[in-house]
Amino acid sequence: MNIIITISITAFIVLYAGLFKANRALLPLTVVGLLTALGFTFCAWNGNAVHFGMMQTDNFALAFSGVCIVGTLLIFLLTQNYFAAKSSNIAEYYTLILFALAGMIMMVSYKNMAMLFVGLEIMSVSLYILAGIRKQDFASNEASLKYFLMGAFSTGFLLFGITLIYGATGSFDLDKIQAYLVDNSKSISPIFYPGVILMMIGLCFKVGAAPFHFWTPDVYEGSPSLITTFMSTVVKTAGFAAFLRLFASSFAPLHDFWVVPLTVIVCLTLFIGNVTALFQKNFKRMLAYSSISHAGYLLFSLIVLSKNSENNVLVYAAAYTFASIIAFAVLILVKQKTGSDSFESFNGLGKKNPLVALSLTVAMLSLAGIPLTAGFIGKYLMFLNVMGEYKTLLVAFAILNALVGFYYYFKVIVAVWFKDGAETELSTPGQYKVVLLVSVAITLILGIYPAIILNLI
Amino acid sequence: MEQLLLLIFLPLAGAVISAFAGKSAKIVSTVISVVSLGLALFIACNFIPNASTQFEANLPWIADLGIRFHAGIDGISMLLVLLTNLLVPLIILSSYKHDYKNPAAFYALILFMQSGLLLVFTAMDAFLFYIGWEAALIPIYFICAFWGGKDRIRINMKFFVYTIAGSLFMLMGIIYLYLQNPADNFDIQAFYALNLDSAQQGWIFWAFFIAFAIKMPVFPFHTWQPDTYTAAPTQGTMLLSGIMLKMGIYGVIRWLLPIVPTGVQDWGQLAIVLSIIGIVYASLIAFTQKDAKRLVAYSSIAHVGLISAGLFTSFNLANLGLQGMQGAMIQMFSHGINVVGLFFVLDIIFSRVKTNKIGELGGIAKVAPQLAITFLIIVLGTVALPGTNGFIGEFLLLMGVYHYDIWAAAIAGLTIIFGAVYMLRMYQNVMLGKTNELTITFTDIKGTEKLVLYIICALIIVLGVYPKPLLHLTEASVQHLLEQVNQKLTSVK
Numbered sequence: 001m002n003i004i005i006t007i008s009i010t011a012f013i014v015l016y017a018g019l020f021k022a023n024r025a026l027l028p029l030t031v032v033g034l035l036t037a038l039g040f041t042f043c044a045w046n047g048n049a050v051h052f053g054m055m056q057t058d059n060f061a062l063a064f065s066g067v068c069i070v071g072t073l074l075i076f077l078l079t080q081n082y083f084a085a086k087s088s089n090i091a092e093y094y095t096l097i098l099f100a101l102a103g104m105i106m107m108v109s110y111k112n113m114a115m116l117f118v119g120l121e122i123m124s125v126s127l128y129i130l131a132g133i134r135k136q137d138f139a140s141n142e143a144s145l146k147y148f149l150m151g152a153f154s155t156g157f158l159l160f161g162i163t164l165i166y167g168a169t170g171s172f173d174l175d176k177i178q179a180y181l182v183d184n185s186k187s188i189s190p191i192f193y194p195g196v197i198l199m200m201i202g203l204c205f206k207v208g209a210a211p212f213h214f215w216t217p218d219v220y221e222g223s224p225s226l227i228t229t230f231m232s233t234v235v236k237t238a239g240f241a242a243f244l245r246l247f248a249s250s251f252a253p254l255h256d257f258w259v260v261p262l263t264v265i266v267c268l269t270l271f272i273g274n275v276t277a278l279f280q281k282n283f284k285r286m287l288a289y290s291s292i293s294h295a296g297y298l299l300f301s302l303i304v305l306s307k308n309s310e311n312n313v314l315v316y317a318a319a320y321t322f323a324s325i326i327a328f329a330v331l332i333l334v335k336q337k338t339g340s341d342s343f344e345s346f347n348g349l350g351k352k353n354p355l356v357a358l359s360l361t362v363a364m365l366s367l368a369g370i371p372l373t374a375g376f377i378g379k380y381l382m383f384l385n386v387m388g389e390y391k392t393l394l395v396a397f398a399i400l401n402a403l404v405g406f407y408y409y410f411k412v413i414v415a416v417w418f419k420d421g422a423e424t425e426l427s428t429p430g431q432y433k434v435v436l437l438v439s440v441a442i443t444l445i446l447g448i449y450p451a452i453i454l455n456l457i
Numbered sequence: 458m459e460q461l462l463l464l465i466f467l468p469l470a471g472a473v474i475s476a477f478a479g480k481s482a483k484i485v486s487t488v489i490s491v492v493s494l495g496l497a498l499f500i501a502c503n504f505i506p507n508a509s510t511q512f513e514a515n516l517p518w519i520a521d522l523g524i525r526f527h528a529g530i531d532g533i534s535m536l537l538v539l540l541t542n543l544l545v546p547l548i549i550l551s552s553y554k555h556d557y558k559n560p561a562a563f564y565a566l567i568l569f570m571q572s573g574l575l576l577v578f579t580a581m582d583a584f585l586f587y588i589g590w591e592a593a594l595i596p597i598y599f600i601c602a603f604w605g606g607k608d609r610i611r612i613n614m615k616f617f618v619y620t621i622a623g624s625l626f627m628l629m630g631i632i633y634l635y636l637q638n639p640a641d642n643f644d645i646q647a648f649y650a651l652n653l654d655s656a657q658q659g660w661i662f663w664a665f666f667i668a669f670a671i672k673m674p675v676f677p678f679h680t681w682q683p684d685t686y687t688a689a690p691t692q693g694t695m696l697l698s699g700i701m702l703k704m705g706i707y708g709v710i711r712w713l714l715p716i717v718p719t720g721v722q723d724w725g726q727l728a729i730v731l732s733i734i735g736i737v738y739a740s741l742i743a744f745t746q747k748d749a750k751r752l753v754a755y756s757s758i759a760h761v762g763l764i765s766a767g768l769f770t771s772f773n774l775a776n777l778g779l780q781g782m783q784g785a786m787i788q789m790f791s792h793g794i795n796v797v798g799l800f801f802v803l804d805i806i807f808s809r810v811k812t813n814k815i816g817e818l819g820g821i822a823k824v825a826p827q828l829a830i831t832f833l834i835i836v837l838g839t840v841a842l843p844g845t846n847g848f849i850g851e852f853l854l855l856m857g858v859y860h861y862d863i864w865a866a867a868i869a870g871l872t873i874i875f876g877a878v879y880m881l882r883m884y885q886n887v888m889l890g891k892t893n894e895l896t897i898t899f900t901d902i903k904g905t906e907k908l909v910l911y912i913i914c915a916l917i918i919v920l921g922v923y924p925k926p927l928l929h930l931t932e933a934s935v936q937h938l939l940e941q942v943n944q945k946l947t948s949v950k
């Protein structure tokens with residue numbers, strides 16, 4: 001509870017600071033607020049407190065809150081010289097991102113479906129504005145509109161699903177829903193099943209799983225890069241946590257029923273994400289499609305529910321988040337210098353910018369899933385989990401997709417190190433260096449010694 | 458234990474130092490690799506040649522997943538550790554005449570790769586083995602793609618995707634074995650003790666065999682190899698052919714045969730057939746090559762084919778298998794030395810006249826007698842002339858194949874004849890005959906070139922005349938391995 005309050009208060013303070021044109025104070029204020037929230041996260045560890053029957057800060061919620069807060073913190077550090085160049089109303093950016101974060105904290109810790117909806121909406125509405133915040137820019141407007149229409153549509157699915165489930169069980173409470181399924185395992189109301197499917201569709205929209213992914217590439221490409229970073233990392237992580245919280249616990253008794261459509265979704269997501277990413281000429285679009293494919297790997301954890309499913313998603317999401325933050329940070333730097341985000345603008349980057357290029361290489365290796373990086377451990381855990389029920393064909397399919405992934409991630413590495421380019425020297429602000437180094441360190445530490453994160457939840 | 462950890466991590470530490478050493482990385486990496494060689498020799502001297510695993514390090518790593526840092530050295534590992542640590546300094550020395558851009562990164566990657574290779578050759582934990590397997594691949598990819606020749610990006614992408622495809626399926630096999638293992642760990646002894654039925658063994662066989670076959674490479678998984686060898690910088694080619702290829706053979710011996718003996722019995726026939734097809738096919742293509750580097754690349758496929766044929770046949774022979782297996786051991790070592798020597802000679806020629814086309818060369822022996830003699834010794838070693846190191850291995854391997862099937866031996870024996878023909882013809886066209894305007898200004902070897910080639914020639918002759926120390930080193934372990942396998946086979950029946 002403290003976490004949400006802290007983040008919301010920070011958001012208001014920042015908004016007022018903006019009103020009084022205290023632009024230099026914005027970042028320190030935000031950082032202090034987020035660090036306080038992070039402190040509360042640590043304090044609440046193992047507390048497992050239930051707040052008014054609406055939210056439960058168990059370790060699952062806290063671990064995901066932690067990842068979201070740290071991710072947001074790193075993204076805030078990337079704002080150096082970024083917003084100032086684009087707009088004079090910087091405080092609004094900060095406030096909206098903080099509100100979105102507050103919504104996400106609700107999404108990862110809800111105990112009641114009403115909270116899921118409220119959290120999702122707080123986050124989404126903030127993101128609709130953020131996507132379109134460059135109001136003179138055509139692409140940004142398009143992104144915002146698309147995101148809004150699709151988001152509203154998917155919220156409709158979600159709400160309808162919630163309604164049907166309420167109709168069947170008479171409760172929004174996760175535990176009560178689960179109890180209903182266990183108690184009436186022979187006589188589950190027929191409207192419960194469409195409810196589950198509708199909620200699945202709604203959540204798949206939010207996390208960008210195929211075939212509900214069509215909004216992602218355009219929205220990711222059109223939004224300001226920093227907002228894209230936020231959407232494709234932290235927001236995605238929160239979306240998966242929400243997905244998991246519902247399906248891995250409340251709906252777990254019906255696993256046999258919903259695993260079939262989910263398997264289809266996973267296969268489609270992996271295939272479409274990877275194969276389309278392969279043909280992209282634009283780095284940002286490639287990342288958008290690759291984020292779809294990662295959604296596929298993340299959903300793997302739901303195909304076989306085990307005691308490790310939740311922790312596996314945490315590891316994968318953390319690995320993916322920090323690697324993506326590096327990739328986007330470098331993208332922002334390159335775009336600032338060259339004005340383009342195609343692969344060509346990365347050519348020859350390694351010659352003049354060893355730090356940036358090395359970080360990007362580590363990020364790509366992690367996203368591709370090469371050993372000794374966090375991404376490998378994430379993929380390994382997912383495969384291990386699914387192999388646990390000997391779904392070898394599915395794993396083989398995922399491996400083939402991972403191979404395709406190697407190809408396009410290595411395209412970036414090839415461009416950075418092996419191709420000759422303009423040899424532009426990027427101007428890397430200090431905060432970017434911090435973000436890159438921190439993210440690389442996390443990626444490598446999780447890859448070499450993952451024991452620290454394996455038994456968190 | 459400490460010695461082993463030092464052995465594995467010294468090159469890694471050296472890689473970090475080299476990365477920051479700038480222009481002096483050449484010297485730094487040479488020193489580190491020579492110290493590593495000293496350490497390997499020290500370990501070899503203290504190694505008791507019996508079947509036990511020595512210098513064992515068994516530390517907790519990722520406890521929740523049953524992964525331990527478990528490594529150790531038995532006779533088979535010892536041989537490959539020696540080979541690795543012997544070849545890396547030679548490979549680094551062979552680069553002295555080159556001025557690679559970014560030398561710090563170049564030498565750091567070589568040392569990094571050495572650590573990965575040593576991990577592969579000593580790992581007693583399947584997960585650790587896999588980590589080493591990939592840790593050796595990433596640096597060589599960067600070496601070949603950054604410092605390579607024409608069309609290097611496309612060629613290396615093919616190489617990379619090929620090898621990683623194999624290794625991912627191997628990972629799947631490893632996970633499967635782990636799930637079957639009641640002890641919930643990746644320990645090699647626990648894997649040896651698993652009782653899998655023949656269908657399971659068949660699947661595991663393929664999951665592992667494809668990874669190893671791509672690495673060696675065995676026909677028809679070889680298509681990446683000639684291009685990659687040709688496009689890589691010479692040091693990269695040496696690492697690939699001299700050491701990395703042994704990873705595949707070692708994997709077969711250490712992981713494939715003992716874990717899924719029934720699978721090998723069921724499918725080994727096919728592996729033998731593929732190996733023998735590879736021998737003939739690669740030899741025939743080697744005949745037609747105009748580029749000496751490509752010729753050596755294909756000859757390497759032929760030689761590896763014989764090793765792999767020998768391995769799989771010796772396995773099917775219950776008690777007679779020791780010879781074939783020992784042949785594979787010694788041939789791994791000899792092939793490593795010979796192929797590095799061959800590529801180095803070709804590199805010397807290329808650095809002088811900027812071509813490796815056999816037709817454009819000739820008469821070098823007249824202007825560079827020392828090169829001619831050393832090259833001749835290496836070629837004779839490669840074609841397995843009695844008295845050179847190549848002979849012992851090929852002889853034992855062929856004997857193994859002969860015990861298995863006389864026709865297979867007859868066809869596989871063609872390698873020796875084919876090999877002699879195309880290698881000697883290459884030697885003749887390159888070194889003998891009249892000098893032309895290209896080769897007239899050829900200067901003889903000197904400095905580090907001389908040093909490296911003399912060491913290689915000395916090894917070829919010494920091991921050819923007196924191979925006993927190496928055979929002795931591995932014999933007990935190989936014997937033990939075969940006994941283990943036979944025991945497992947009979948217990949299943």
